[in-house]
Amino acid sequence: xxxLSLIKxxxxxxAYITVSEDEALKQAEESERRYKNGQSLGDLDxxxxxxxxxFSTLGIETTCASNMLxxxxxxxxxxxxxxxxxxxxxxxxxTNLDEFAMGSGSTDGVFGPVKNPWSYSKQYREKRKQxxxxxxxxxxxxxxxxxxxxxxxxxxxxxxxxALGSDTGGSTRNPAAHCGLVGFxxxxxxxxxxxxxxxxxxxxxxxxxxxxxxxxxxxxxxxxGHDPKDSTTVQDPGKPFLLPSLTDVSKLxxxxxxxxxxxxxxxxxxxxxxxxxxxxxxxGAKVIEVSLPHTIYSIVCYHVLCTSEVASNMAxxxxxxxxxxxxxxxxxxxMYAATRREGFNDxxxxxxxxxxxxxxxxxxxxxxxxxxxxxxxxxxxFVNVFNSGVDVLLTPTTLSEAVPYLEFIKEDxxxxxxxxxxxxxxxxxxxxxxxxxxxxxxxxxxxxGLQFIGRAFCDQQLLTVAKWLE
Ligand code: GLN
Numbered sequence: 001x002x003x004l005s006l007i008k009x010x011x012x013x014x015a016y017i018t019v020s021e022d023e024a025l026k027q028a029e030e031s032e033r034r035y036k037n038g039q040s041l042g043d044l045d046x047x048x049x050x051x052x053x054x055f056s057t058l059g060i061e062t063t064c065a066s067n068m069l070x071x072x073x074x075x076x077x078x079x080x081x082x083x084x085x086x087x088x089x090x091x092x093x094x095t096n097l098d099e100f101a102m103g104s105g106s107t108d109g110v111f112g113p114v115k116n117p118w119s120y121s122k123q124y125r126e127k128r129k130q131x132x133x134x135x136x137x138x139x140x141x142x143x144x145x146x147x148x149x150x151x152x153x154x155x156x157x158x159x160x161x162x163a164l165g166s167d168t169g170g171s172t173r174n175p176a177a178h179c180g181l182v183g184f185x186x187x188x189x190x191x192x193x194x195x196x197x198x199x200x201x202x203x204x205x206x207x208x209x210x211x212x213x214x215x216x217x218x219x220x221x222x223x224x225g226h227d228p229k230d231s232t233t234v235q236d237p238g239k240p241f242l243l244p245s246l247t248d249v250s251k252l253x254x255x256x257x258x259x260x261x262x263x264x265x266x267x268x269x270x271x272x273x274x275x276x277x278x279x280x281x282x283x284g285a286k287v288i289e290v291s292l293p294h295t296i297y298s299i300v301c302y303h304v305l306c307t308s309e310v311a312s313n314m315a316x317x318x319x320x321x322x323x324x325x326x327x328x329x330x331x332x333x334x335m336y337a338a339t340r341r342e343g344f345n346d347x348x349x350x351x352x353x354x355x356x357x358x359x360x361x362x363x364x365x366x367x368x369x370x371x372x373x374x375x376x377x378x379x380x381x382f383v384n385v386f387n388s389g390v391d392v393l394l395t396p397t398t399l400s401e402a403v404p405y406l407e408f409i410k411e412d413x414x415x416x417x418x419x420x421x422x423x424x425x426x427x428x429x430x431x432x433x434x435x436x437x438x439x440x441x442x443x444x445x446x447x448x449g450l451q452f453i454g455r456a457f458c459d460q461q462l463l464t465v466a467k468w469l470e
Contacts, residue, residue: 003048003092007159013115015153017053018061019093024048027090034088043222045088050154050163053094054101055206056195057081060091064197065109066099068343069323078195079227080164080206087222092160095150099345101166101199102310104174104420105408106149108347114149116142116179116402117157123445142402142446145178145420147171151209152179162215165207168199169302170397170424172207173436177397177449180438182470184208184216187457188431189234191220192227200309203428213437213467217241220459234457241460247468250284254465255390259295260423266400268442273396276439276450276469280394290390292381295426297374302425304358304371310348311355317343379430386455392465393453395423397436401446423451433459437470 007019031046051057054064056074058081063069077085085091098108107113118124119141144153148165152175155163165172167185176183184207191206198204206223210216224237256277261270281287319325319339326338344352358367385393399420427434433456436449450469454462 003159006157007092010117010157010159013117013153013157014096014112015114015150015157015159016050016093017063017065017096017111017150020060020091023060024090024092027085027088031088031090042087043218044084047089047162048092048160049084049089050092050095050151050160051081052097052148052151052163052165054097054166054197055081055164056197057091057094060094062094062197063110064100065097065111066343066345066348067110067324068317070110072323074195076195079192079229080223081195083223092154095148095154095163097150098147098347100197100314100348101147101168101171102347102351103147104145104170105143106146106175107143107405107409108345110345113405114144114146114153115405116144117153118142118179118402118446121445123441127443127445141405143178143405143408145175145398145402147175148207148209149175152176152181152183155179155181155209155211162208162210162219165209166196166199167205167207167428168203169306169428170421172209173397173424173434173449173451174420176209176436177438178402178447180447182210182213182216182435182437182466183397183449184210184220184435184463185427185433186220186224186459187433188428189232190237190433190457190459191223192225192230192233194227194229198309198313200306201313202305202309205428213435213463213470214243216435217243217460217463220463238457238460241463243460243464243467247464249280249465249468252280252391252465253286253288253389254280255288255290255385255393257292257295257385257393257395258289259292260395262399262422264399264419265396269396269398269400269448272440272448273394273450277394279469288390290385290388290393292378292385292426294374294377294381295422298378298426298429299419299422301371301374301378302421302429303354304367305375305429307351307355308358308368309355310351311359314344314348314352375429378426382426382430382432382453391455392462395451395453397423397449397451401442401444401448427453430456432456433462435462435466437466439469
């Protein structure tokens, strides 16, 4: 009840697209009944959880924040949603995002941008008084980061205890860093993608947003496991994932990738990064500089592969099977074209166009195949570093703290938004687990997160180290 009333109070954040109040109350009653009857409870009985609106939910509208899917009500639950419900979780609603999870700001969905709850925090407002207010007070707020910004705002504003995001290039970790949360992207293949509406099938992973690392481990325990409906899931996830309460870091080797020290990195994040490294060192851990030499190709490579998979994935939205269909009936071709023009925003259309360009017969070898080779080199960089004895890598999550909306939407900042994924994308290309943990507040009174990247399927070790720092 408390969470539901907070959802109403914080409606202006635009975190939720759909609030599933009736479902949540019914599930809560059932949990209570089980509890009173002395029945055994699931790991999440009575725990309010929100779901990003790109996971299919039985009987609840699933839009991907796109005109294309407005009004679409899936006939099935994503496997992860089913698993949450099986363990007694209360489904609070579906959260806002960039259209089809394409973006890093949560500013590009058809339901409008998500506002960062920290914009209204006492710390930030006090600092801001010294500065002139923006021209348009209505836009005088900070972005959440994205694309799972609705999920991050929902957890950060205490409307739920945890939320599902999706992470293709950083979409869970980026908003977690900007909203002061833990944002965890498990190893590719550990958690089922069945029912997660795809962006880039070879990189998509359901993500977990929580207020502490232990909560993320509990959720991973619920979600991980083989799913016959997702052939990329592993047979043995290596459960349980619960974390030790005390950790000795003195036997650890922490790698600091030198290529991540980019000129665009804010001096504050940079200094918090080095402070964290020092902290490990003073506790006896070995902290060494390492090299991931193909990092500089990461953004370009990601974009060729992402747009190519997008071009292929989006072909299913043709006006016949799901969601939107325009009124034109002169020809099938004209109907397809008008439906897609009306249904997708310019970011999605732009990616479809780029992807189809890279996949043209005459371009395929030069772009798509080459990008796949570069992806392998990027993945091998990690293998080499981990084979040399490094246990986890410590990096920034984002270039800076959350920026004001007006600054973010400036045309030339679009490049910056792509640039912002620089620390997160490579883990998706290599399928590695990665987690962002909040470490401190900036001078502006805003949260800053740092990222750990671990060996494939060593998710528990990764979370254990992250818990030590949090
Ligand atoms: N910002 C990246 C993109 O726009 C990542 C998105 C994501 O992880 N869903 O593709």
